[in-house]
Amino acid sequence: MATKSKRAGPLDLLREYNCEKLLDRVTLKEHKVEFEPVEGRGKTTFDRKAKTAYRARKGKGDPYTLDAVLLLLKNKDRPWKEYIELTSQYGCAFISRVDKKPLEEFLAGKVDTVDGLQGAPVVAAVEIGGEDDLVLAPAAGEAGDGLAPKPISVEIPSDPAALLAGVRGVERNMVDHTSVMMCPVQTFDGYAKVASAAIAEFRKVDERRKKEAKSKDRQGKDANPKERRSSEAATVSGRAKINPKTGQASTRDVRMQFEEEQYRKNRYGDAKLDISEYGGGLGSAAAGEEGQIDPQAEAELAARNELEERRRLKMEARAKDIEKKRAREKEKKKAEHKKRRAEEKRYHKPPIVLMSPGFSCIINKYNAKLFLEKGEFQHWEVASERIRGNRPNPTQSVNRVFNRSTAPVKYKITEELPKSPDDWKRVCAVLVTGKKWQFKQFPKDQFKGLAESNFSNLFSKLCGFYFHYTSDPVPKDVQQWNVKRIGIDKNNRHKDTIAFRDFWTKLDEFLAEKRKRGDFEIAY
Template identity: 25%
Template sequence: MDPLSALRDFTVRGELDSISGVGDDFRFAGDYSFPCSIETAYRSKQGNLYTLETLVFFIRHHHLKHTDYLQSARFHRIPAITLPDRKPLLDYLQGKVASSDAIEILPPTSAVGVGDTEEYRPEDPSYHIGADPSSLAASSGGGGGGEARVQEPLDYVSLLRVLERPLKDRESLLECRNRDFYSVLVASTRREEERQRMESRQRKDEIVAKTRLISSEDRVDDGGGFEVTPKPKMHLKGTKIGEGVPIILVPSAFQTLITIYNVKEFLEDGVYVPTDVKVKAMRGAPKPDCVTVQKKLSRDRVVAAYEVRDKPSAFKPEDWERVVAVFVLGKEWQFKDWPFKDHVEIFNKIIGFFVRFEDDSVESAKIVKQWNVKIISISKNKRHQDRAAALEVWDRLEDFMRSRSHS
């Protein structure tokens, strides 16, 4: 019996515990013995034949998650099966399917019985896979006076493959031992946060400088006094936008898709990064109180910057005058203690966005659909589509700012 069939037979019968490793061989109870490194008839989608050692380790650890299984295989220095091969191989070994296209008919390899005197000797050039020992003797002129039987040419490739033992697969080649790329990610994240803080301070300094410049341009009247030039003001539907950078509010709750942790990647880079991934990358660093974002997704010159905050409870009246947009959670309690009568007044003065996964149930947006809020849908897996969603937010926000500045 070939090693693949023997392993399948023992798996179906629930006798995997009867397979034991003795030296460089696997012994199947008292029935068969095969070298650990022998290639089986199961060919992976990558083109290589899986060894018996690989299949035995997999069938004993198939209950693990694939990532955990890979780590365990690497730890034991055993070549692992690939994810695409996992389910069809398991179905075959457990007897759920009778055959598989991945199985190749190889020259028969005789399993050596535990009590047999004849040993499996692939290293012996005179050992021919699948050859009849009597035909070998006849062809070599040994014994008997009968007509010598013609021996088929030795399959040297098969002989070499029996001796081969894969040292590395594609995943192990990609490993970089003693290299911690997580620290690189953390360092990059910290540099980006520092850049954001620098930009925020720089913009605030520019605002202060412009204010002082306006004050210095006061004109002297004929009487020797000073005639102060009034400062230009923008109005937001009857309510002025306060001096300083406009504010965009995001929820502080983690169950929303857009938070202060990932809003910059979404609005500036057009990429959605889950909040939990960003939090892990920060490795205990404190949550930022404010993040500055600019439109960088088009060839348009950057002409505006926005502050993103998630603690409106700490706002002063002048801070509320700067609020121009809000990402909603979809819950009424998000607006508790806001200086507005209800959500109708809120979304008359502030543009609202609700970001959701496109395959979420309709119920998740049931309340939001009753509000004057723009629903933005993104994919759970297709990150290349995030850019279009981010641009839609920017287009709506810029239209809103233009309409309010001319009102």
């Protein structure tokens, strides 16, 4: 155990018991903290609200009370939320997180001093060894600085003032609802009576004040309006009345008074016709006694007018610049919007798949739409009978649904060659027949080498497809071209789906690679 002292404060004594593992012999009973007798020391009792030598916020706040420190020491392993609820139940303050660790280290004897520990008067304890031994007072000759624990007196003084002082010395402040409710054998009837009487007196005074105000308002309304106005406003020279709120006369009354005075003076030759009713000159304020204008005042006035004119012109020029700038921005935005709309209109047009006119390709205008949409192949003669011999349109629309789960994509299949360069940029595929004359009308400026029958550049920009029956041989020219050869079985229609998938898969791969190069911006 730490060295025992006959003169120890509550914090030092609590540290000695804690270091000796005797914390279970320190108990909190009602308004006091009892230290049970141990070897070499009798029973010691402190007021539970006795202030210790440890101040909150590492020495910047108020001292912690003994019951708060004891409750922390006995519940240091509890979760923080349970510890806060426990302090509320016991009606004491809680030790903040900042002070918790250094205070625990000091009370455990790990350190001799901490930042929040400050000097306090040592309390002299009576140690007789009996059960009723109590701490009576601070040691003689020491001036208390407010940190000494409040003693509990066992003798009842005969003087009422001394008795009242003793009661006030040990009383506790009820700081919250919980501490008030935990106060034993406490009734609040007296406090309720005093509060009720004070509230009733306040209401009587308030009602009396309201009645007096109403009576004054009623007397003011009943009075004669002319008398009320005469009492509220004073007059100047019998006509100009002073407003009691502003302390000035009205403009109309001042003007009438001035005109009457001028009329009176004019009859007797004393009127001054060169001044206004307020004493200022009717003409220039800079006029002299002989009606001459002061040159300096005239120069100042001219300079002021010139400055104002320059400011006005500057503001007008600035306003015009702002207006021109806004007009330019408006035109610029309009042009950008027009350009963007044109691009959207351009790039939102459907991709184009070129077919060969006539019947040289087994996929033509009679059966292309059915095959590209549903993957069903029909010979063109059968398809012609299905449409009752009507000639189909050379340009048709195809709604692609293969590998497009969100919404179908619209394609355009046509036998007619595009007429503009923008339309040629939309061409993504061509169905070849194996004959070179098929590309005779293609623009030679867009496909280099076409005039020399070199189709490498053509099939690098357009995805070529050659549809043929599996029983027919592939022409030698087609074998040399960079085109996708897709075979159609004449008899087994369940194999049409394979050809259908091969067409769209190859086209997707070709367009994806072309989009990476920036050569194809249309949705496909």
